Amino acid sequence: MTILGIDHIQIEVPEGGEATARDFYVGLLGLEETPRPRTGAGRSFLWVRLGDQQVHFRCSADFRPAALAHPGFLVSDVEALAGRLTDAGHTITRADAVAENRFHMRDPFGNRLEFVGAGPVEKGTV
Numbered sequence: 001m002t003i004l005g006i007d008h009i010q011i012e013v014p015e016g017g018e019a020t021a022r023d024f025y026v027g028l029l030g031l032e033e034t035p036r037p038r039t040g041a042g043r044s045f046l047w048v049r050l051g052d053q054q055v056h057f058r059c060s061a062d063f064r065p066a067a068l069a070h071p072g073f074l075v076s077d078v079e080a081l082a083g084r085l086t087d088a089g090h091t092i093t094r095a096d097a098v099a100e101n102r103f104h105m106r107d108p109f110g111n112r113l114e115f116v117g118a119g120p121v122e123k124g125t126v
Contacts, residue, residue, distance in 0.1 A: 008054035009071050010044070013109050014063035018045050020108050021057050028088055029073075029081075031055070065110030078102065078117030 013021045025031050031048035046057040055071070075081050078101050082092050085105060092103040101117030 006053055008047075008056050010056045010058055011071070011107075011111055012058050012060045012063055012066075013111075015059045015061050017059065017063075017109055018057075022046055024108050025055075025057070028084070063109070065106070066112055068112065070104070070112035070114050072102075072114040072116050074118050075115050076118050078115055081115055 022033075025046070025048060026033050031050065034047050034049040034054065036044065036047050043060075044056045044058045048055045048057075050073070082103055085092055090105055092105045094100065094103045101119060102114060104112060104114050107113055
């Protein structure tokens with residue numbers, strides 16, 4: 001038995017946050033929405049595809065944002081994404097002790113997200 005990789009991760013949002021999640025993750029970040037199966041999708045309302053992996057979004061009545069646990073999204077141009085997010089009014093944070101090709105932010109619900117540039121690490125290592 002060998003674990004081959006990650007099929008999907010799930011991100012929770014508060015009930016009623018479906019439109020905001022779709023606007024942020026599909027509209028602003030540009031993730032590709034993929035059809036959900038008719039059965040077995042539970043309370044998930046949005047699935048997006050990232051290559052061979054997926055992110056599933058689910059509403060939760062007792063939602064609490066993920067404070068430290070977070071997905072790290074690999075992006076082709078981390079600086080362009082940082083600019084797009086700040087232009088849209090989002091705050092990004094960078095850790096000086098870590099490589100400069102990454103940043104963290106919070107989604108509209110307070111979930112922590114990390115974005116990592118696909119290029120070589122310029123400063124330090126993780």
